[in-house]
Amino acid sequence: MFRARIIGGMFDVEDIRRLKKRGLVMGRNVKIMSGVVIDSSHCWLIDIGNNVTIAPGVHIIAHDASTKYHLGYTKIGRISIGDNTFIGARSVILPNVRIGRNVVVGAGSVVTRNIPDGMVVAGNPASVVTTTTNYMNRHRKAMKKRPVFDTTWTLHGKISDKKKHEMKRMLRDGIGFIE
Numbered sequence: 575m576f577r578a579r580i581i582g583g584m585f586d587v588e589d590i591r592r593l594k595k596r597g598l599v600m601g602r603n604v605k606i607m608s609g610v611v612i613d614s615s616h617c618w619l620i621d622i623g624n625n626v627t628i629a630p631g632v633h634i635i636a637h638d639a640s641t642k643y644h645l646g647y648t649k650i651g652r653i654s655i656g657d658n659t660f661i662g663a664r665s666v667i668l669p670n671v672r673i674g675r676n677v678v679v680g681a682g683s684v685v686t687r688n689i690p691d692g693m694v695v696a697g698n699p700a701s702v703v704t705t706t707t708n709y710m711n712r713h714r715k716a717m718k719k720r721p722v723f724d725t726t727w728t729l730h731g732k733i734s735d736k737k738k739h740e741m742k743r744m745l746r747d748g749i750g751f752i753e
């Protein structure tokens with residue numbers, strides 16, 4: 575949080591309430607994880623829908639001062655993130671980008687262009703990998719073959735040391751799923 579403040583008014587999650595007061599639009603059931611930076615200096619240009627998850631370290635940046643020294647002006651642009659969208663860890667969302675509903679943005683993506691509804695995108699610059707429907711169907715199928723753990727296997731459910739070892743063993747040859 576401290577570092578973020580030094581580089582020109584980027585605040586951290588603790589300041590979300592303040593950003594909303596300044597005009598950030600945020601829907602219901604938005605999950606914002608640690609180390610997320612939302613552009614405080616132009617936060618009224620940012621609209622976040624309902625049921626959006628923003629994973630650790632994501633940067634949502636509505637301005638671009640790369641022109642400031644030469645032109646005397648900074649580029650600015652609106653950003654919107656549609657309902658039920660997931661933004662993967664350490665992704666960067668640049669100004670003038672509309673991300674649709676039911677989108678999955680892969681970890682470490684740089685989103686430079688609009689993303690239509692229902693797409694999985696990844697990479698720098700982010701490009702379409704598949705549709706969200708295909709992605710979810712693939713993993714729904716995988717859940718029938720791979721280990722699925724309930725909440726007793728989580729920190730919240732006070733997972734035992736024995737279960738931690740058991741989980742490692744069960745995941746030795748592939749992914750699993752946890753509630």
Ligand SMILES: CC(C)(COP(=O)(O)OP(=O)(O)OC[C@H]1O[C@@H](n2cnc3c(N)ncnc32)[C@H](O)[C@@H]1OP(=O)(O)O)[C@@H](O)C(=O)NCCC(=O)NCCS
Pocket residue numbers: 629630661662663678679680681682683694695696697703709
């Ligand atoms: C993008 C993502 C949704 C794809 O999931 P998936 O389809 O199950 O992933 P797979 O491992 O089957 O990879 C599919 C392909 O996409 C590539 N890929 C996966 N994730 C990628 C990413 N973040 N960036 C670039 N390429 C990626 C893989 O290398 C693979 O390419 P290949 O077919 O050429 O080998 C997932 O990898 C991801 O990044 N999820 C976000 C995780 C996250 O942010 N977690 C934070 C805590 S909540």
